[in-house]
Amino acid sequence: MRLVIDERRCKGCNLCTMVCPYRIFKQGSKPNARGIVVPELDRPERCANCRLQALYGRTLCGMCQMICPDQAISWQEEEKNEPRKVAIEF
Amino acid sequence: MTYTEWLREDRLPHIYCAGCGNGTVINCTLNAVDQMGWKKEETVFVSGIGCSSRAPGYIMTDSLHTTHGRALAFATGIKMASPDLNVVVFTGDGDLAAIGGNHFIHACRRNIDLTVVCMNNQIYGMTGGQGSPTTPMGALSTTTPYGSREPTFDLCELASAAGANFVSRWTSYHVKELTRAIHNGLKTSGFSFIEAAVQCPTNYGRRNKFRQVMDQIEYFKTHAVLQQKADRLREEGKPLPENSIVVGEFVHRNRPAMGVKR
Ligand code: SF4
Ligand code: SF4
Ligand code: SF4
Numbered sequence: 001m002r003l004v005i006d007e008r009r010c011k012g013c014n015l016c017t018m019v020c021p022y023r024i025f026k027q028g029s030k031p032n033a034r035g036i037v038v039p040e041l042d043r044p045e046r047c048a049n050c051r052l053q054a055l056y057g058r059t060l061c062g063m064c065q066m067i068c069p070d071q072a073i074s075w076q077e078e079e080k081n082e083p084r085k086v087a088i089e090f
Numbered sequence: 091m092t093y094t095e096w097l098r099e100d101r102l103p104h105i106y107c108a109g110c111g112n113g114t115v116i117n118c119t120l121n122a123v124d125q126m127g128w129k130k131e132e133t134v135f136v137s138g139i140g141c142s143s144r145a146p147g148y149i150m151t152d153s154l155h156t157t158h159g160r161a162l163a164f165a166t167g168i169k170m171a172s173p174d175l176n177v178v179v180f181t182g183d184g185d186l187a188a189i190g191g192n193h194f195i196h197a198c199r200r201n202i203d204l205t206v207v208c209m210n211n212q213i214y215g216m217t218g219g220q221g222s223p224t225t226p227m228g229a230l231s232t233t234t235p236y237g238s239r240e241p242t243f244d245l246c247e248l249a250s251a252a253g254a255n256f257v258s259r260w261t262s263y264h265v266k267e268l269t270r271a272i273h274n275g276l277k278t279s280g281f282s283f284i285e286a287a288v289q290c291p292t293n294y295g296r297r298n299k300f301r302q303v304m305d306q307i308e309y310f311k312t313h314a315v316l317q318q319k320a321d322r323l324r325e326e327g328k329p330l331p332e333n334s335i336v337v338g339e340f341v342h343r344n345r346p347a348m349g350v351k352r
Contacts, residue, residue: 008103009102009103011103011107011108011109012108013108013109013291013303013304014109014302014303014304015109015114015303015304015307017304018304018307018308036108059092063265063266065117066114066117066118066121066265066266066269067114067117067262067263067265068113068114068117069106069109069110069111069112069113069114069117070102070103070104070106070108070113071094071097071102071103071113071116071117072103074094
């Protein structure tokens, strides 16, 4: 699963940046085509939901999705073996 | 099934301002309704007038958007005519406590099997920020430019005194607890009242020193006091910290109710 922000819905309120225990959401810097500063995702693959949602068959944590007033946050299915850059933390 | 299937995707994004807490309360309510396993065609959402009352328009069920303050009167009618429907009412502080105040206390007294979710933003948001019966003392609004001088309604105490079966209060920061409270309210037969303190960045926040949406959420986070702690402080004879919002489940009882599913 992959965490995505729907740019057509997000209004840039930054509430998601307050609640994530991993601090995945960072305040954005550039306005998008609609003139809204959408938060940036910092290594979203760390989200518990991305990793374990399919295994448990339900939404874990989910704080960001619940607090987002614009229903902009969701998880998408990924292709198998999709190449992706991974940052390793030491 | 997840709660997002209850949303009318074609109507989104909704008209609420950026960071308006009403959107969060819609998420929590739909999540709780989804956990109940209700069918869409057996669920009705009712609302009056105000920002909060736009909510049923974004939900994929039958709904009624009624006249100002009369949401509970219409909901009572639905429940009396067909008790098998599950009725959830969205309302705001102005709609419920000011214009619909009398309907509110009588719906509590009759203990009709409804679940009422009140999005209390402490101001009349839609009409331009006039003071409402829950605008706190000292808060600025367009009708109280020098700070409100009126004591406010405590909606939860009002509902408990009038006879509701379930009364609870949370804020839009406490999404998990709010969802659980609404779920408990839906399960309880009789009148369930859940007050959700929400931020209104456009009309309340920017007049009252909450420059960012996050500031008001931070305020909810730091000023919420659990009911158990409030009781303990009262027993010890200590005063509650100033401006605290007491949250928790206040009443859960089993008075005789009207309009319960047969
Ligand atoms: S589900 Fe939880 S961990 Fe994952 S991004 Fe949202 S808040 Fe962070
Ligand atoms: S909470 Fe939702 S609307 Fe607000 S910035 Fe985050 S994704 Fe955008
Ligand atoms: S005026 Fe206030 S309550 Fe109404 S949509 Fe805007 S922020 Fe929300």
